[in-house]
Amino acid sequence: xxxxxxxIAHLLAGGLVLISFMMLYQxxxxxxxxxxxxxxxxxxxxVAWQAFIQNAPHLYVTAVIALVxxxxxxxxxxxxxxxxxxxxxxxxxxxxxxxxxxxxxxxxALSMVLMLRVTGAADPLAREDLAFALSxxxxxxxxxxxxxxxxxxxxxxxxLENGLVxxxxxxxxxxxxxxxxxxxxxxxxFIVIGVFLFRIRERFDTVDVGALDEFRGERR
Amino acid sequence: MISTVAQQLWCVAALLAxxxxxxxxxxxxxxTAVVYGATFAISGIALAAALHALIAHTxxxxxxxxVGLPWLGSHFRLDAxxxxxxxxxxxxxxxxSLYGLGYGSHxxxxxxxxxxxxxxLAGMNxxxxxxxxxxxxxxxxxxxxxxxxxxxxxxxxxxxxxxGYVYLVMASFGTLALxxxxxxxxxxxxxxxxxxxxxxxxxxxxxxxxxxxxLLGAGSKAGLVPLHVWLPLAHPAAPSHVSAxxxxxxxxxxxxxxxxxxxxxxxxxxxxxxxxxxxxxxxxAVMGILxxxxxxxxxxxxxxxxxxxxxxxxASLGLAxxxxxxxxxLAAALxxxxxxxxxxxxxxxxxxxxxGAGAVLTSTGEGDMEKLGGLIHRMPLTSFVFLVGxxxxxxxxxxxxxxxxxxxxxxxxxxxxxxxxxLKIMVPAVGALLALAAALxAACxxxxxxxxxxxxxxxxAAEAAGEVDRYCxxxxxGLAALCFLAGILPGLVIDxxxxxxxxxxxxxxxxxxxxxxxxxxxxxxxxxxxxxLLVFIFITxxxxxxxxxxxxxASRAIRxxxxxxxxxxxxxxxxxxxxxxxxxxxxxxxxTLIFQAxxxxxxxxxxxxxxxxxxxxMHDPVWEQLYSxxxxxxxxxxxxxxxxxxLTIRRYxxxxxxxxxxxxxxxxxxx
Numbered sequence: 001x002x003x004x005x006x007x008i009a010h011l012l013a014g015g016l017v018l019i020s021f022m023m024l025y026q027x028x029x030x031x032x033x034x035x036x037x038x039x040x041x042x043x044x045x046x047v048a049w050q051a052f053i054q055n056a057p058h059l060y061v062t063a064v065i066a067l068v069x070x071x072x073x074x075x076x077x078x079x080x081x082x083x084x085x086x087x088x089x090x091x092x093x094x095x096x097x098x099x100x101x102x103x104x105x106x107x108x109a110l111s112m113v114l115m116l117r118v119t120g121a122a123d124p125l126a127r128e129d130l131a132f133a134l135s136x137x138x139x140x141x142x143x144x145x146x147x148x149x150x151x152x153x154x155x156x157x158x159x160l161e162n163g164l165v166x167x168x169x170x171x172x173x174x175x176x177x178x179x180x181x182x183x184x185x186x187x188x189x190f191i192v193i194g195v196f197l198f199r200i201r202e203r204f205d206t207v208d209v210g211a212l213d214e215f216r217g218e219r220r
Numbered sequence: 221m222i223s224t225v226a227q228q229l230w231c232v233a234a235l236l237a238x239x240x241x242x243x244x245x246x247x248x249x250x251x252t253a254v255v256y257g258a259t260f261a262i263s264g265i266a267l268a269a270a271l272h273a274l275i276a277h278t279x280x281x282x283x284x285x286x287v288g289l290p291w292l293g294s295h296f297r298l299d300a301x302x303x304x305x306x307x308x309x310x311x312x313x314x315x316x317s318l319y320g321l322g323y324g325s326h327x328x329x330x331x332x333x334x335x336x337x338x339x340x341l342a343g344m345n346x347x348x349x350x351x352x353x354x355x356x357x358x359x360x361x362x363x364x365x366x367x368x369x370x371x372x373x374x375x376x377x378x379x380x381x382x383x384g385y386v387y388l389v390m391a392s393f394g395t396l397a398l399x400x401x402x403x404x405x406x407x408x409x410x411x412x413x414x415x416x417x418x419x420x421x422x423x424x425x426x427x428x429x430x431x432x433x434x435l436l437g438a439g440s441k442a443g444l445v446p447l448h449v450w451l452p453l454a455h456p457a458a459p460s461h462v463s464a465x466x467x468x469x470x471x472x473x474x475x476x477x478x479x480x481x482x483x484x485x486x487x488x489x490x491x492x493x494x495x496x497x498x499x500x501x502x503x504x505a506v507m508g509i510l511x512x513x514x515x516x517x518x519x520x521x522x523x524x525x526x527x528x529x530x531x532x533x534x535a536s537l538g539l540a541x542x543x544x545x546x547x548x549x550l551a552a553a554l555x556x557x558x559x560x561x562x563x564x565x566x567x568x569x570x571x572x573x574x575x576g577a578g579a580v581l582t583s584t585g586e587g588d589m590e591k592l593g594g595l596i597h598r599m600p601l602t603s604f605v606f607l608v609g610x611x612x613x614x615x616x617x618x619x620x621x622x623x624x625x626x627x628x629x630x631x632x633x634x635x636x637x638x639x640x641x642x643l644k645i646m647v648p649a650v651g652a653l654l655a656l657a658a659a660l661x662a663a664c665x666x667x668x669x670x671x672x673x674x675x676x677x678x679x680x681a682a683e684a685a686g687e688v689d690r691y692c693x694x695x696x697x698g699l700a701a702l703c704f705l706a707g708i709l710p711g712l713v714i715d716x717x718x719x720x721x722x723x724x725x726x727x728x729x730x731x732x733x734x735x736x737x738x739x740x741x742x743x744x745x746x747x748x749x750x751x752x753l754l755v756f757i758f759i760t761x762x763x764x765x766x767x768x769x770x771x772x773x774a775s776r777a778i779r780x781x782x783x784x785x786x787x788x789x790x791x792x793x794x795x796x797x798x799x800x801x802x803x804x805x806x807x808x809x810x811x812t813l814i815f816q817a818x819x820x821x822x823x824x825x826x827x828x829x830x831x832x833x834x835x836x837x838m839h840d841p842v843w844e845q846l847y848s849x850x851x852x853x854x855x856x857x858x859x860x861x862x863x864x865x866x867l868t869i870r871r872y873x874x875x876x877x878x879x880x881x882x883x884x885x886x887x888x889x890x891x
Contacts, residue, residue: 107881114888141877145870153873 005053006124009170012046013132016166017108020139020159024104025097029082029151033075036155040070043162050169059169066165070158078151087149095146107138129170136163223281224273225298228306228349231266235259235342239335246331252324255334259341260317266345267310274303277719282351289354295413297351300719301484304560305348305476308567312469313341315695316461319575322691323461326582332373333459340366340465344473352413353402357395360477364391364441367470370462371454383453390440390450397437398477401430405485417485427486431493434481435500441474443527444534445504446842451527452511456519456587460578463519467526468571472563475533482541483556483724491638494542495646501535502650504528505657510810513664513803514817514838517587518577521668522570525613528657529566533559535650536628540725542643543634549727551634554742556725558627560717565620565706569612572699576606579688579696580672584681589671589799591679598685601693603673608700610669612707614662618756620706623713623740625658626750630742663806671799678793708752711740800836807836815839 019039026032044067051059095103115131140160144153161184168180222230238258245251272278280299288294298306320337327333343363350356368391372384406412407420422430440447455466482489482497508527515521536559543552579602580595581587596603612619615626632654635647677683687693706713711732718728732740739751811817815838822833867875 110881110884110888114884117888138881141873141880145874145877148870 005049009046009049009053010128012042012049013129013166013170015042016046016162017132017135017139020136020143020163021101021104023143023155023159024100024139024146027097029087029149030079032152032155033078033082036159037071037075039159039162040066040075043166044071046166047169054172062165062169066162070162074158078154082151087151100142100146104139104142107142108135111135111138123172126171130167133163133167133170136160136166139163223283223298224269224278224303225281225283225296225349227269228266228298228345229283229285229296231262231269231310232342232345232349234262235338235345238262238338239342242334242338246334251334252327252330253321255338256317256320256324259338260314260321262338263310263313263317263341267307267314270303270306270310273298274300274307274719275716288358292352292354292412294355295351295415296349296355297414298349300723301476301479302348304717304720305472305563306345308472308564309341309344309348309469312465312567312571313344315571315575315699316465318698319461319464319578319692319695322689322693322695323459323575323578323582325689327459329373332375333370333462336366336369336373337462340370340462343367344465344470347473348476351415353406353417354412356477357399357402360398361391361395363470363473364395367454367458367462367466370458370466372457373459373462374457377457379453380457383450383457387450387454390447394437394440394447397433397440401433401437401481404430404433405481414480414485418487420487422487424490427490428493430486431482431496434478435497438474438478438481439500439534442471442478442530442534443504443508444500444530445507445527446846448504448508448527449842449847452515452520452523455523455526456517460519460574460581463523463578464571464574467523467574468567471526471530472567475530475537475559475563478534479537479724482537489541489545491542491545491640491643494538494540494545495642496538497541498535498538498646498650501531501533501538502653502657503531504534505531506653506660507531507814509657509660509664510806510814513660513667513806514811514815516590516799518580518589518592518668518672519574519587521589521664522573522577525573525661525664526566526570528661529562529570529613531657532625532628532654533562533566535654536562536631538650539628539631539635539647542638542647543631544725546638546640548634548637549725550729550743551631551637553721553725553727553729554627554634555631556721557714557717557729558624558631560720561620561627561710561713562624564713565612565624565703568699568703568706569609569619569621572605572609572696572703573613575692575696575699576602576609579692580685583685583688584679586679586681589668592672592677592682593675593793593796594673594677594682595685596673598683599673599687601687602696605693605696605700606673607669608703610665612703614665615658616662618704618707618752618759620703620710623707623710623750623752625654627742628654630748633748634743660806663803667799667802671797671802675796676793678796708756709738710750710752711735711738714740811838814841816841 016039019035019042022035023032023039026035044063047059047066048063051057051063111134112131115134116127119127119130137160140156140158140163143156143159145156147153147156164184165180238255241258242251242255245254277300280297282295282297285294285296317337324330324333340363343359343366346359347356347363350359368384368387371387372380374380375384402412404422404426405417405420407417407422409416409420411417435444436447440450443451451467451471455463458466482493505528508524508529508531512521512524512528515524536555539555540552540559543549543555577587579599580592583599584592584595586592608619612621615621629651632647632651635644635651638644638647677685714729714732718731722728729742735741735749737751738753739749741749807815807817817836817838820835820837822835824830824832
């Protein structure tokens with residue numbers, strides 16, 4: 001039973017890394033949002049599985065939040081925003097897909113090497129989990145760095161945050177996990193999407209953050 | 221009966237309460253008297269408690285207050301060393317408060333001075349009481365900031381703003397060095413309390429690093445060359461009683477920090493540490509007094525002279541380190557006692573001299589000595605006490621300055637016993653430097669007194685001067701009396717200092733109270749002894765006799781001399797001997813090399829009616845060789861880094877990302 005539990009947790013966390021990779025090469029906003037929804041669903045499954053094997057019912061709350069909020073509400077809201085703003089055209093990635101994928105692989109390798117070595121004494125389940133979580137965080141950062149569009153940067157940030165939640169739930173007995181995930185979700189929901197996007201839209205008639213730089217008279 | 225450390229902490233609490241009171245009432249007219257009266261009373265009580273703790277040989281007491289970091293609290297401890305420095309701090313505080321009672325009524329902006337004055341006193345007390353690194357650094361910064369606020373009291377004057385800026389930069393730098401020093405001292409365990417630090421053994425390289433950091437941290441506050449640059453700017457900028465506190469007392473708190481760490485916490489010293497401190501002290505003494513000689517402003521001259529005295533103190537401490545490293549406990553105790561004695565003396569006469577300078581400043585409005593003169597006729601009492609201070613600081617018997625320097629030279633004379641050749645050579649060399657500094661100090665204070673108080677008034681302001689009020693005079697006379705008493709009764713002071721030497725060095729000087737006729741005998745009677753009282757009686761008797769014979773046998777007939785008197789043909793006061801002309805020989809001998817002093821004579825050709833002019837160019841070697849390159853480098857990089865303020869959001873994200881990945885890579889490779 002223990003091996004099976006470990007394998008499933010491993011599978012789900014690995015799946016999360018894989019889906020992060022899929023985000024890297026999406027060059028359409030709708031596709032990116034769909035992939036993100038899948039990302040959140042896998043996260044919810046992973047958290048629920050951790051809740052089951054750790055006998056920690058409060059983690060189910062986190063799983064439900066992830067499912068309802070990140071897999072359904074936010075992607076739907078972002079879909080609507082993209083439609084309203086009329087920006088469902090291609091994403092211009094700042095860096096080509098090939099180099100991005102190579103960099104992503106390098107990051108995953110780095111986090112594996114680092115985490116497996118540093119946490120040598122820890123419980124194997126937590127070790128693997130932390131390594132995957134660090135990969136997801138780094139890939140999320142990579143998404144943010146390689147995109148120019150504000151919506152896709154938000155998506156990158158949320159996938160980064162998914163990595164954090166994965167790490168927090170994987171470590172047994174971590175306090176305040178639920179509260180942290182709630183706080184992050186609210187942060188994203190209210191500040192980032194609402195204020196950020198519509199302010200840019202009102203001012204500059206575009207959500208390309210390049211417009212901000214142009215407004216300040218800076219070169220890219 | 222509350223413990224001694226609790227007594228001191230209650231006094232600190234009272235000082236902080238006075239700060240609150242001063243903030244609340246600083247706009248009212250009576251506030252000056254109330255605040256200075258309160259600080260005078262509190263400092264007096266704290267002084268009495270500290271003296272009692274020092275003389276009654278009470279054991280060290282400790283106390284933990286549940287404030288500060290939650291898992292640490294604030295530890296305080298009162299041992300003999302702390303008690304001595306508390307006595308110095310509170311004596312200076314009481315004298316400055318008494319002086320402030322009179323001087324404060326001339327203050328144009330009392331609300332900028334009154335709240336910070338008790339806070340500054342409280343900060344200095346707390347630094348001496350602190351018994352863990354966190355509390356120490358916190359109180360140290362509190363003291364620095366309170367004194368900075370006092371320096372900036374008259375912030376509209378352009379020089380003061382610069383002084384405050386330089387002071388702030390140097391104080392931050394010093395605290396950084398202290399922080400690193402304590403970080404090294406706490407070792408791998410990371411425990412902050414001094415008790416734990418004493419137990420840790422350090423490798424020689426660690427100990428050397430801590431010593432270097434302490435010389436930077438405490439040295440920048442005390443004014444060791446080349447870290448002294450802020451001191452002659454900031455000390456004179458504050459109101460005079462605060463200048464007295466900063467010069468006479470705050471530098472001593474820095475000396476305390478140095479002693480606490482290097483002698484107490486760091487464990488057994490190495491003799492090379494002694495050499496470093498000794499050389500720095502010697503260089504500081506000579507450079508400080510040379511700067512002072514070149515100075516025209518009275519308060520800045522006094523501030524530079526503080527640097528010289530700090531050099532003397534550090535040289536004595538270096539000697540003590542060298543002797544202790546070789547196991548010569550008695551000689552180490554002698555050098556250490558000399559250092560402490562000089563700490564005490566300097567706090568007496570430097571406060572006195574700053575009070576005198578403040579009196580001159582209030583009654584003439586002029587700090588430039590070249591515009592003063594002849595004040596002995598208009599301010600006879602101030603002139604008298606200022607003269608006492610000048611004689612004491614010039615290390616002339618029978619005053620106290622002579623005793624401490626004499627003790628120090630007695631320690632220097634023990635150096636042939638030392639085994640290391642380096643020390644055998646360096647100690648007499650530094651001794652020669654200190655002797656040179658002492659001689660130059662005498663010249664400097666002949667100039668300070670002579671130009672300011674003798675001769676004829678060089679400006680209308682000096683001509684219209686009047687005596688200062690009773691409180692100022694009382695403070696000055698009190699300190700002058702202490703200078704005199706410590707000079708003729710040095711044995712009592714040495715005996716009072718013996719518990720400190722016993723606690724820090726592990727040895728003490730022989731008991732002096734039992735020697736006949738109040739003599740002091742540092743080692744043994746056959747080698748050397750000094751009796752301040754006999755010297756005083758001899759000087760008094762000889763001088764009285766000389767006066768009697770002159771009055772008895774000299775002619776009373778009026779004589780008329782020729783109109784031509786030594787080229788002093790012009791009767792205008794400006795043609796008198798000036799401070800610049802007084803130091804010309806010294807400037808030519810030392811200044812040409814050190815300050816690159818050059819004299820340019822602008823002589824008009826025959827027929828041209830403009831006056832001839834003598835221009836003197838001097839360069840401050842420390843600013844030009846050390847500080848200017850540093851500031852230029854900082855500006856260079858600041859200009860380059862300025863571009864980082866105008867990047868795109870994605871670039872910032874990329875920077876963060878790149879930093880993160882680099883750190884992770886570093887961890888992956890080296891862990």
